[in-house]
Amino acid sequence: MEKDSIIKKIYLLWLFIVLGIASSTVYAVEVIMHPSVKESVLTTSQLRRIYTMRQIHWADGSRITVYTLPRKHVLHLHFSKERLQMFPYQLDRIWNKLTYSGLGVAPITVNSPQELIDAIKNTPGAIGYVDNVKDEESVRVITITD
Known part of the structure; x- marks a missing residue:
């Protein structure tokens, strides 16, 4: 009897793990840009500089x-x-500081991923x-390296 109880507990644990993995949403976030941009690869550091508004021009x-x-x-x-x-709150702090000090501007916020694609x-x-990315001809997906 004790062996059956252990097997049932192991089975239930396995079931919870499998269901937990299957139910979690996985996001593959793609960085996209206008086709006129010549860069095809950015480092994480470059992307961070762009989104913290420290890099405001392409090469x-x-x-x-x-x-x-x-x-x-x-x-x-x-x-x-x-x-x-x-963290998102770190970005908010940087953007608020730029905006309220008059030293820069925050990124343009759009309401949905489709609006973002249209804007790009x-x-x-x-x-x-x-x-x-559904229509890869109108925008370019860029590779991000470490």
Whole structure:
């Protein structure tokens, strides 16, 4: 009897683990940009400089236009943590400091991933992020390295 009880407990533990893994949402955050941007690879450090508004021009001298989703959006949370390796509140502090000191501007916030894609494809020099790129001809997915 004791052996059956142990087997049942192991089975239930395995079942909870499998269900937990299967139910968790996995986000593959892709960084996208306007096709006019020449860069094809960015480091995490470069991406962080762009999103903290310390790098405002591409290598060819053209202006970078940064787009982001609202701070509470799940995709923004994942982008901040996974791609920038920062917490969203850290970005908010940086953007607020730039805005209220008059030393810079915060990124342009759009309401949805589709609005972000539309903004990127209509703005030369633009950069943003999405979880799923459907029309790869209108925007370019960029590779991020460490």
